[in-house]
Amino acid sequence: MLRRTPSMNPTPAARRAIHPPPGPTSPFPYQPGSLLSAGDLSLAEISQILSRARFLEHEDPLKRDRILSKRKIALLFYESSTRTRTSFELAAKALGADTTLVSSLSSSIEKGESLKDTGLTLRALGAEAIILRHNSSGAPWLLEAETRLPVLNAGDGMHEHPTQALLDLRTMLTHLRPGVTAVDAETLAGVTVTIVGDIMHSRVARSNMMLLPRLGARVVLCGPRELLPEVAGLVGPGMILERNFDSALHQSQVVMMLRIQGERLAGLQLDLEEYKANYQLTGPRLAAHAPKAVVMHPGPIIRGMEVTAGVADGVQSVILEQVTNGVAIRMAVVERALTAGGAA
Amino acid sequence: MTALVIKGGHLLDPAAGVDGLKDILLKDGHVVEIAGAGKLKQANGAEVVDATGLTVAPGLVDIHVHLREPGQGYKETIATGTAAAAAGGFTTVAAMPNTRPVNDSPEITRWMQSSERGACVRVFPIAAATRGSKGEAINDYAALKAAGAVAVSDDGLPILKDGTMREALAAAARVGLTVIQHAEDTRMTAGGSMNAGPVAFKLGLRGMPAEAETSIVERDIRLVSELREARPHLHVAHTSTAGAMAAVRQARRNGLRVTCEVAPHHFLLTDEHVGLYNTHAKMCPPLRSAADRDAMIEAILDGVVDAIATDHAPHAVHEKEVEFENAPNGITGLETALGLSLYWLHKEWKMPMGRVLSLLSAQPAALLGLKGRGTLAVGSFADVVIFDPKAEWSYRARETKSKSRNTPFDGWTMLGRVRWTISEGRVVYSNPA
Numbered sequence: 001m002l003r004r005t006p007s008m009n010p011t012p013a014a015r016r017a018i019h020p021p022p023g024p025t026s027p028f029p030y031q032p033g034s035l036l037s038a039g040d041l042s043l044a045e046i047s048q049i050l051s052r053a054r055f056l057e058h059e060d061p062l063k064r065d066r067i068l069s070k071r072k073i074a075l076l077f078y079e080s081s082t083r084t085r086t087s088f089e090l091a092a093k094a095l096g097a098d099t100t101l102v103s104s105l106s107s108s109i110e111k112g113e114s115l116k117d118t119g120l121t122l123r124a125l126g127a128e129a130i131i132l133r134h135n136s137s138g139a140p141w142l143l144e145a146e147t148r149l150p151v152l153n154a155g156d157g158m159h160e161h162p163t164q165a166l167l168d169l170r171t172m173l174t175h176l177r178p179g180v181t182a183v184d185a186e187t188l189a190g191v192t193v194t195i196v197g198d199i200m201h202s203r204v205a206r207s208n209m210m211l212l213p214r215l216g217a218r219v220v221l222c223g224p225r226e227l228l229p230e231v232a233g234l235v236g237p238g239m240i241l242e243r244n245f246d247s248a249l250h251q252s253q254v255v256m257m258l259r260i261q262g263e264r265l266a267g268l269q270l271d272l273e274e275y276k277a278n279y280q281l282t283g284p285r286l287a288a289h290a291p292k293a294v295v296m297h298p299g300p301i302i303r304g305m306e307v308t309a310g311v312a313d314g315v316q317s318v319i320l321e322q323v324t325n326g327v328a329i330r331m332a333v334v335e336r337a338l339t340a341g342g343a344a
Numbered sequence: 345m346t347a348l349v350i351k352g353g354h355l356l357d358p359a360a361g362v363d364g365l366k367d368i369l370l371k372d373g374h375v376v377e378i379a380g381a382g383k384l385k386q387a388n389g390a391e392v393v394d395a396t397g398l399t400v401a402p403g404l405v406d407i408h409v410h411l412r413e414p415g416q417g418y419k420e421t422i423a424t425g426t427a428a429a430a431a432g433g434f435t436t437v438a439a440m441p442n443t444r445p446v447n448d449s450p451e452i453t454r455w456m457q458s459s460e461r462g463a464c465v466r467v468f469p470i471a472a473a474t475r476g477s478k479g480e481a482i483n484d485y486a487a488l489k490a491a492g493a494v495a496v497s498d499d500g501l502p503i504l505k506d507g508t509m510r511e512a513l514a515a516a517a518r519v520g521l522t523v524i525q526h527a528e529d530t531r532m533t534a535g536g537s538m539n540a541g542p543v544a545f546k547l548g549l550r551g552m553p554a555e556a557e558t559s560i561v562e563r564d565i566r567l568v569s570e571l572r573e574a575r576p577h578l579h580v581a582h583t584s585t586a587g588a589m590a591a592v593r594q595a596r597r598n599g600l601r602v603t604c605e606v607a608p609h610h611f612l613l614t615d616e617h618v619g620l621y622n623t624h625a626k627m628c629p630p631l632r633s634a635a636d637r638d639a640m641i642e643a644i645l646d647g648v649v650d651a652i653a654t655d656h657a658p659h660a661v662h663e664k665e666v667e668f669e670n671a672p673n674g675i676t677g678l679e680t681a682l683g684l685s686l687y688w689l690h691k692e693w694k695m696p697m698g699r700v701l702s703l704l705s706a707q708p709a710a711l712l713g714l715k716g717r718g719t720l721a722v723g724s725f726a727d728v729v730i731f732d733p734k735a736e737w738s739y740r741a742r743e744t745k746s747k748s749r750n751t752p753f754d755g756w757t758m759l760g761r762v763r764w765t766i767s768e769g770r771v772v773y774s775n776p777a
Contacts, residue, residue, distance in 0.1 A: 018641055018693055020634070021612050024619040116665050136667035137548035138621030146665065159548030206548060234542040266535050266550070
């Protein structure tokens with residue numbers, strides 16, 4: 001009964017006009033206030049967030065305090081964090097909300113409680129939105145599906161960190177397009193943003209890759225093969241791979257440096273001296289190739305590794321501005337989480 | 345045992361070359377007589393199944409299922425897994441050995457076939473190729489075969505080492521067993537949870553490269569070629585990459601005894617179907633690129649593929665309701681294989697129905713040497729599926745007979761509604777219109 005192949009030269013299925021089943025349709029996000037991926041936001045929603053960020057930043061703190069007065073927000077953190085956790089917390093409190101922090105090292109998560117059960121528990125305790133930082137890519141989608149609460153993705157594995165992309169955008173606009181908060185497909189036309197380093201493991205890179213090309217920016221990805229596989233260039237339009245740091249710098253109005261994520265290297269061996277020689281942003285390199293570029297870094301910075309101390313503290317660096325912008329952006333995003341869809 | 349007559353149906357038995365209106369008499373678990381409509385000679389007193397307007401075909405044969413017993417009865421039992429098989433039209437299933445403990449002994453092989461397990465269709469165990477499926481020491485294949493094993497495999501894991509695989513192929517050939525390989529170079533897939541490529545990169549998931557499958561299939565074929573005097577039979581489980589399929593094609597041209605199966609999800613879905621971390625689209629091998637999927641379709645239509653096998657791999661709901669990386673591999677498949685194959689291969693891609701049915705019965709039965717299965721010739725086992733070939737219906741995972749419902753095909757349109765499944769003369773599933 002075993003058949004022999006009748007065809008020596010198989011034609012591609014496409015030539016037989018085979019129509020395969022359709023791809024999946026996404027039910028996400030379930031909640032209008034959720035922010036799971038930077039790619040979920042329309043340009044109008046981005047503009048709205050930027051304009052609310054500016055408004056809330058300048059609002060009278062006593063009035064601001066009443067916007068989410070006594071509303072309950074849970075921060076659920078499976079990974080350590082300084083900037084993101086603190087700025088989300090400060091943002092929520094600035095709007096008057098009550099926040100509670102659950103972190104994996106001081107909760108029943110240590111005892112083996114699942115993400116689903118932890119989420120349902122927080123909901124039962126009255127949480128109206130959950131801000132989630134998780135070491136597994138995709139965890140916010142699971143949490144939203146199980147709790148049906150608005151979920152704010154504060155970083156999921158190697159996947160996305162959408163509020164970081166928004167605060168990066170706000171920082172870029174301040175320097176390149178001062179006064180602009182309403183964005184469109186041309187806002188960043190003519191701007192080249194180079195993202196440098198450990199792109200493979202970076203959720204900041206992915207969120208920026210999902211966001212910036214939609215505003216007209218050219219995104220150049222720069223790094224060694226181990227940290228920047230060729231496939232990265234295929235994830236969407238407007239992405240260019242450039243292995244040579246100097247020529248990437250030469251084209252750039254914005255340089256975004258990334259930390260090498262030792263915790264996610266998974267056995268990958270990397271020659272750090274060689275890496276520094278090729279990809280460390282030093283004062284002379286910056287002066288020679290991009291003397292006017294804005295230097296960004298999502299933090300945490302490892303001084304002497306991806307950037308020298310001189311560059312981190314130098315006049316082109318906007319690293320601390322990024323941190324400050326984080327609070328304003330997160331106020332807008334937290335407000336949106338609890339008021340989108342007319343729930344407030 | 346009472347006799348049973350199937351009257352008025354359209355008998356489609358590709359192995360026997362029958363395609364027409366026939367009445368069939370089943371008695372004592374076997375096919376006793378086949379005659380033109382109303383012409384049976386020995387039908388007096390027999391119970392009648394009216395198959396008017398329906399297709400009558402040999403019961404389906406799935407050579408790749410996980411029934412989870414012994415050890416993981418919360419996912420599936422032999423009783424519930426075979427109930428799902430019967431609902432899907434299958435009358436024969438071959439059960440993989442990655443149970444707890446691993447089925448690497450004649451005792452467990454016999455235990456699985458005991459009537460106490462409550463199987464409603466025939467279960468043939470596939471025994472572990474190596475002790476504990478650890479890929480080191482070869483098991484006693486003669487003893488396993490004597491206990492009822494129909495093949496050896498470490499499925500779920502590859503037989504990775506060249507020396508071990510060579511030894512397994514040679515030892516299996518000596519006793520006339522097939523070695524079924526789960527082709528995955530686990531040195532290349534560690535930490536991966538989906539197919540490597542742009543989709544995995546975008547989702548921030550570590551990838552399992554197609555090369556990890558292709559390279560093992562190529563290595564195995566090389567070993568079969570080196571051992572060709574002994575005529576070993578290599579069967580490639582759940583083939584999913586264009587490269588692996590090309591290697592199988594070439595091996596066949598070279599006259600080697602190399603066969604392969606493809607699962608419905610690998611000829612229908614791609615890594616895009618992972619969507620936003622749908623754990624019901626996570627299995628091993630993973631859903632591949634569109635080019636790989638198209639190569640599976642092509643190979644099925646060309647006749648390179650020997651069998652459609654489901655890799656039915658039930659998991660409890662709570663096990664799949666977790667982060668994608670942490671979810672176990674596998675989906676259920678026994679209830680959807682016929683409906684999906686008829687809808688897509690036959691209706692959409694114009695493969696003759698007899699050839700589709702052959703891939704689901706005659707060919708898999710032949711490749712594992714299951715005598716009297718996969719055909720309804722007189723003297724064969726009375727294993728029959730009777731289905732409405734025109735009925736289109738929507739699969740509902742919540743109505744499954746399996747203990748688990750981890751399927752990406754919930755809500756998909758199926759063609760061909762099973763009305764009766766008969767295993768060795770007993771009606772084990774009925775769903776009259």
